Amino acid sequence: MLGVRQPRFSCIPDGFLMDGRPLTIMLFAGVAECVGQREVELAWQGGTAAELRGQLRDRYPAAASLLDRSAIAVGERYCRDEDQVPPEADVAVIPPVSGG
Amino acid sequence: MAEAAMPQRQAAGPLATDAHDRRHGLAPQLVDGPIDVELLRRQVAADTAGAVVVFVGTTRRATGDVITERLEYEAHRPLAIACLARLQNEALQRFSLEGCGIVHRLGVVEVGEASVAVVVASQHRAAAFAATAWLMDRLKTSVPVWKREHTANAKPCWVHGEERPGL
Numbered sequence: 001m002l003g004v005r006q007p008r009f010s011c012i013p014d015g016f017l018m019d020g021r022p023l024t025i026m027l028f029a030g031v032a033e034c035v036g037q038r039e040v041e042l043a044w045q046g047g048t049a050a051e052l053r054g055q056l057r058d059r060y061p062a063a064a065s066l067l068d069r070s071a072i073a074v075g076e077r078y079c080r081d082e083d084q085v086p087p088e089a090d091v092a093v094i095p096p097v098s099g100g
Numbered sequence: 101m102a103e104a105a106m107p108q109r110q111a112a113g114p115l116a117t118d119a120h121d122r123r124h125g126l127a128p129q130l131v132d133g134p135i136d137v138e139l140l141r142r143q144v145a146a147d148t149a150g151a152v153v154v155f156v157g158t159t160r161r162a163t164g165d166v167i168t169e170r171l172e173y174e175a176h177r178p179l180a181i182a183c184l185a186r187l188q189n190e191a192l193q194r195f196s197l198e199g200c201g202i203v204h205r206l207g208v209v210e211v212g213e214a215s216v217a218v219v220v221a222s223q224h225r226a227a228a229f230a231a232t233a234w235l236m237d238r239l240k241t242s243v244p245v246w247k248r249e250h251t252a253n254a255k256p257c258w259v260h261g262e263e264r265p266g267l
């Protein structure tokens with residue numbers, strides 16, 4: 001199809017699983033520093049915010065302590081642990097804040 | 101007198117020209133340069149208010165033995181604006197405020213400069229003081245803004261507490 005970029009296997013990052021759509025997750029502050037990236041992609045077919053945090057924790061053990069204390073946000077709302085994070089959602093990891 | 105006062109009010113606060121608008125609060129802002137605290141005060145001040153509290157959070161040079169050279173802030177901007185707006189709306193109702201405005205600065209904030217300004221107007225001072233403290237307490241635990249501290253003797257470090265954010 002013209003105008004539609006087809007995924008290429010050479011672009012799939014390390015750790016990417018083929019059983020779910022890639023979910024782009026924004027990272028901030030200490031989490032981004034720990035992971036070394038501002039965004040990561042994760043295979044995701046849907047699940048809870050707690051499950052998403054768990055997957056990130058498994059994939060980035062160096063950031064585990066901070067991830068345990070981080071919230072998951074979808075769009076302009078914080079998720080509770082039991083909230084569903086749909087595929088293709090606008091997702092961010094929000095570590096403990098320090099504004100002011 | 102009323103005619104003379106009108107142009108001044110319009111120049112000072114185009115976003116809040118009557119009491120109805122003030123009760124909805126000014127749109128919270130994230131800015132990348134110095135905060136104009138006096139402009140914010142003029143925008144929030146209301147004829148119906150007998151008290152206006154201005155809080156300015158600044159970069160502190162010393163915390164115990166640690167010497168801070170500067171702070172650097174980043175935010176999840178859309179979520180931060182949404183959180184600030186929700187906090188502001190809750191404060192307006194909870195404390196029956198006449199006006200409220202919040203501005204947070206992002207990027208590098210040198211020692212002595214303002215990183216955040218909160219202005220609250222109410223009929224009496226007790227509500228304005230209480231609302232300002234309430235807003236700052238919640239801002240510091242729930243709004244997705246982070247500071248990175250640059251000190252004299254260590255590499256820059258992001259500041260994170262223990263509490264998982266939420267609103």
